[in-house]
Amino acid sequence: MSRALLxxxxxxxxxxxxxxxxxxxxxxxxxxxxxxxxxxxxRTPALDRxxxxxxxxxxxYCMGSTQPAVCxxxxxxxxxxxxxxxxxxxxxxxxxxxxxxxxxxxxxxxVGKWHNGTAxxxxxxxxxxxxxxxxxxxxxKVPAHPFDPSGAYPKTNLRTDGGYSTTQFGxxxxxxxxxxxxxxxxxxxxxxxxxxxxxxxxxxxxxxxDPATLPLPRNFLGRHPFDNGELKIRDEALLGWPRSEPDVRxxxxxxxxxxxxxxxxxxxxxxxxxxxxxxxxxxxxxASDHGLALGSHGLLGKQNLYEHSTKAPLLMTGPGIxxxxxxxxxxxxxxxxxxxxxxxxxxxxxxxxGRSLTGVIAGRQVGVREVVFGAYRDxxxxxxxERWKLIRYPKIGxxxxxxxxxxxxxxxxxxxxxxxAAALREMTDRLSAEQRAWADPLLK
Numbered sequence: 001m002s003r004a005l006l007x008x009x010x011x012x013x014x015x016x017x018x019x020x021x022x023x024x025x026x027x028x029x030x031x032x033x034x035x036x037x038x039x040x041x042x043r044t045p046a047l048d049r050x051x052x053x054x055x056x057x058x059x060x061y062c063m064g065s066t067q068p069a070v071c072x073x074x075x076x077x078x079x080x081x082x083x084x085x086x087x088x089x090x091x092x093x094x095x096x097x098x099x100x101x102x103x104x105x106x107x108x109x110x111v112g113k114w115h116n117g118t119a120x121x122x123x124x125x126x127x128x129x130x131x132x133x134x135x136x137x138x139x140x141k142v143p144a145h146p147f148d149p150s151g152a153y154p155k156t157n158l159r160t161d162g163g164y165s166t167t168q169f170g171x172x173x174x175x176x177x178x179x180x181x182x183x184x185x186x187x188x189x190x191x192x193x194x195x196x197x198x199x200x201x202x203x204x205x206x207x208x209x210d211p212a213t214l215p216l217p218r219n220f221l222g223r224h225p226f227d228n229g230e231l232k233i234r235d236e237a238l239l240g241w242p243r244s245e246p247d248v249r250x251x252x253x254x255x256x257x258x259x260x261x262x263x264x265x266x267x268x269x270x271x272x273x274x275x276x277x278x279x280x281x282x283x284x285x286x287a288s289d290h291g292l293a294l295g296s297h298g299l300l301g302k303q304n305l306y307e308h309s310t311k312a313p314l315l316m317t318g319p320g321i322x323x324x325x326x327x328x329x330x331x332x333x334x335x336x337x338x339x340x341x342x343x344x345x346x347x348x349x350x351x352x353x354g355r356s357l358t359g360v361i362a363g364r365q366v367g368v369r370e371v372v373f374g375a376y377r378d379x380x381x382x383x384x385x386e387r388w389k390l391i392r393y394p395k396i397g398x399x400x401x402x403x404x405x406x407x408x409x410x411x412x413x414x415x416x417x418x419x420x421a422a423a424l425r426e427m428t429d430r431l432s433a434e435q436r437a438w439a440d441p442l443l444k
Contacts, residue, residue: 018185019319020282021101021340022269026262027071027113027196028302029288031060031311033259041214042256046267047315050286052324054317055361060331061310062290063438064375068233069135070302071196072115074289074333079116081337081352084375085439091120095349097337098124098189104346107184109176112169112191122151125189130162130172132193139165139200142193164202166194166258170265177272192265195258197238199251208257211249217308219409220248221298228304229379229395235301248295255294283318283343287333297410305374305382305391306410321361329360329367373434378442383431390415390427394442401427 032039036048037056050056062074063084076087080094087094098108102124110128114121115135121128129147137143141160145153162168173190180186201208222242224231239247266286273279291309293299302309312333320343335354341347342356359365374382382391389402389410401415401424414420435443 017278017281018105019344020185020187020278021106021344022188022273022282022284023097023190023336024266024269024284024286025075025112025191026259026286026288026313027191027193028290028292029195029259029262029313030291030294030308031058031288031313032308033256034313034315037313041209043208043260044263046263046270047286047313049270050266050284050315050317054284054315054321054323055325055327057314057316057327057329057331057357059328059372060287060312060314060333061372061374062312063332063334063373064305064310064380065303066375066377068230068235068303068377069115070376071113071135071289075115075191077332077334078287078289078336079120081334081348081354083332083334083353083438085441086351086353090117094120094351096120096124097340098187100337100341100349101187101344101346102126104344105184106187107180107182108187108189109180110189110191111172111176112189113193114191118151118153122148122153127176128172128189130159130168132165136196136198137165137193139194139198139202142168144168164261166192166261166265167202169193170268173265174268174272177269177276188269190265190269192262194262195255197235199254199258201254201257202261205257205261206254208260209253211246211253214249214252214256216245216248216252217294217296217409219296219306219308219411220245221296224298226393226398227396228393230301230303230376233301233303235303236299238300243295243298243300251294251300255292280319283316283321283340285336285340286313286315287336288312289333303376305376305380307389307404307408310374310382316361322363325361325363327360327367329357329365330369330372331357332372335368371430371434373431373438375438375440381431381435381440381442383427383434385427385430388423388427390424390431392428392431399424399428 034047035044036051065073079096102108108125110125130144142165143158296308338354339357355368391400399415400413402410
């Protein structure tokens, strides 16, 4: 398959050159924040273009997190192709996606957020910068390093005067695409810090959305109905309890403006690829590391296992990818690494847990798995099938069961309804099976 698809990629290009890869990742972006996929209140023309020209996966998931900073294990997973309990945050002794492509002959360029240590970044990229080694910061004064060929990245080299984070990272990506003259195909890895809080849009973008005109999430609540094990975290303290409708609408307005500014950088990358004349020979992938509650279920952060927080947007365009296609296949973000390896004929490292999606993209497969497992620290576990979703809170002995066909917003807990006792038993058994399959430490 890899050779056949590589031949297709090469044939789609006006010149017989090895295809390029661009991966763009936003930060904390919900899957329901793209206009072309149903959100008529947000403006995302570049992401709409990707949805029109390629494939959109509508069930792409982060498996979860072992810590409150969900970004860290999420990125560790998609960078290594490994699952939650088989990866370490600093990626020690684990080959990364860009590192693997670098060894295969690609020129790798990394810019933006890197939340998994300097050593793993240094071995992954030939060039790059500015790079932010951290989780969150003042969007207008993000502490970024220039690329350091030695890999040392001393704090004395930090700069905070590069301007708004999304813009400076986008500028660096465009400069690379404009200036690169090497003979190798390239892998551009662009990861943004937006729309992660602090929710401060770029100067001049603050009033792009009128809070009064934005609808609340359909599953908006003033407070979560019980203690899910992570209600006292920083993310949940950004607004008071109970959540007020005006406050959440203001957060949404800023959030949407930040997402629109992310979209603008995606558009600039596409324009740079077109000017370079290599768009037809480049696979572009856009994703986020996970979603966010932002008022849903009375929550603000991502430290939960509801759909709004575990799902992420995932779009792909390029030669060989059917335009305007949609897939409801269950996907983990850590499937991206093996998918790219098969696409480009690169051998993946041993120990990868992800599954290639090339068959789904080509229309030969409906999916690669029947269920999705989720875990958050030792306080939440979940499993979902095409219809049912079960969330278990082991510390308090509580279970939720949702019929996603009738209740996609997860508002009606059916776990105590005798009419659904069989579904509860089935999903409980499925959860146990998934915990065993993924070596969940809770079982020890």
